[in-house]
Structure formats: C-alpha cells, structure tokens
Amino acid sequence: MISFEQFKIEDGYPIYTQIIQYIKRGIVAGRIRNQDEVPSRRVLSSLIGVNPNTVQKAYRMLEEENIIESRSGAISYVTVDASKIASIRSQLLEGDLGAVVKAMKQMGISKEEALRLMAKLWD
C-alpha cells in the first residue's frame, strides 16, 4: 500500500495534479513500485482531507497514462516497468527543471549563477 504520510496539500495548483505528481515522483524515486496497492478513493480522500471526486479525477488520469490499473469492486494498483519509469522521470524533469531554466534566463541570470544558486538552495 502506497504511503501518503509525506503528502501535504499546497495551494497554487489543483489538488488532483498534486496527487498525480506525488505518485509520479514516488515512482521515480523508487518509493512506489510496480504492483503496489493504491489507497481507495474514499480512504485517500479522508486521509488527506479532500473530496473523493478529487482523488477519483487524479486516479482516472493516472489510469489514462497507464500508471495505475483499476477494476470495479477491487483495489487499484500500480503498473509500471523500467521503461515507463524512465519516461516519467524525463517527463517530470523536462517540465519542472525546464520551466525554471526558462524563468531564470528571463530574469537575466547566468548559467554559472544559476548553478551556484541551486547548489546553495539544495542544502
């Protein structure tokens, strides 16, 4: 069963996208593995304090990306292999890191300064 202990809702982004991100990042990090069980819609919604429909929307979109599988009546579970994990990883990196690189360039920050800032922020 996937753990959502580290999950915290932040504002600025739709909750369903935060659930999707949390699971994708967990898969990339190896915390979430193939065939792991996913909390039911009702359980997760009451755990993180949102509406079951919000969780359902996140799960449905994950299913459309073939990252989880659901069948009526039964628990849903993760379905990933090595190549899918790699593609999720590059998808997240290009999205997150790419946007920041673009933003810093627009701010007139040099490559060297960007690297120094990131190294400093990392600790």
Add this chain to the structure above:
Amino acid sequence: MISFEQFKIEDGYPIYTQIIQYIKRGIVAGRIRNQDEVPSRRVLSSLIGVNPNTVQKAYRMLEEENIIESRSGAISYVTVDASKIASIRSQLLEGDLGAVVKAMKQMGISKEEALRLMAKLWD
C-alpha cells in the same frame, strides 16, 4: 513604455499571473526600469489577445505590491528601487528554484545529478 513583444500566453497557469511574472522577471533582468510606463489596460489586452479585466487584475495586484502606480485617467508606471528589485528577485528565485529543488529531492535525485541536469538543460 514596457515592451510585451516577448510575451506569450501559455496554458497551465492563470493569464493574470503570467502577466505579473513577465513584469517581475523583466524588472529583475533590468529590461523594465523605475518610472517606465506600463501599457494601458485596453492596449495590452488587445495586444496579447485577452480581456481588459484580466489585465486589470494583474495590474491591481502589482499595485498592491507597490510595483506599479496608477491614478485615474493617467498612464500607470513602474515604481521600484534597488531594495524592492532585490526582494522581487529573491521572491521569484525562492519560489521557482526552491520548488524544483524540493521536487527533485522527492524524486531521489542527487545534488550532483541535479546540477549536471541543469547545466545540460541550460544550453
């Protein structure tokens, strides 16, 4: 007069926040300076193809942060000094870069790999 030639609407974020970001990043980069004139609500809205109310919302929020000043009937203009520019800069960096550092840590990426990925993405 501030130029919006480089401005492009992207989806995923509210348009009014994109306008705010564009101006803040321009200020940090030095492209937008103190006392620069801001396009009128109507002019900018027709220039970038959005509703005047959307521009008004962005400008009103910038005014609440004391980044622009408006008076009824007259053109609005930028009001920043060195310390405000510095605070905008760290505000943007902490937000954008900080979020990515957090995300990459959640993905189990090492500091060294993160720096290497950013350097690669920069070019």
Add this chain to the structure above:
DNA sequence: ACCACCGTATTATTTGTATAATACAGCCAA
C-alpha cells in the same frame, strides 16, 4: 452467502478564472 469495501456515475453548489458589454469620471495633448 453475506456484507463491508471497492470503483464508478450522477446531480447540485461554490469559488476562481476569463470573457463580454457597458458606463463614468479623470487626465492631457491638440
């Protein structure tokens, strides 16, 4: 077989984002 839990579906309501159509008063250059 029962029954609690599961996924799924539907309808309604609220809030935020964005558009649309006006309206009014202040500023300022011609």
Add this chain to the structure above:
DNA sequence: TTGGCTGTATTATACAAATAATACGGTGGT
C-alpha cells in the same frame, strides 16, 4: 476647451476545480 485615452466599476455568462450527497453494481474475505 474639447475629445480621445485613461483608470475604475458593474453586471452577466461560461468553464474548470472542488465539494457534497447519493446511488449502483462488482469484489473478496469471513
């Protein structure tokens, strides 16, 4: 001074995100 542009305000509509309250049928352990 006049007329066009300015900021500001109001009302209405549309869509997405999120909540709320149900309802139905499938699954699986006891």
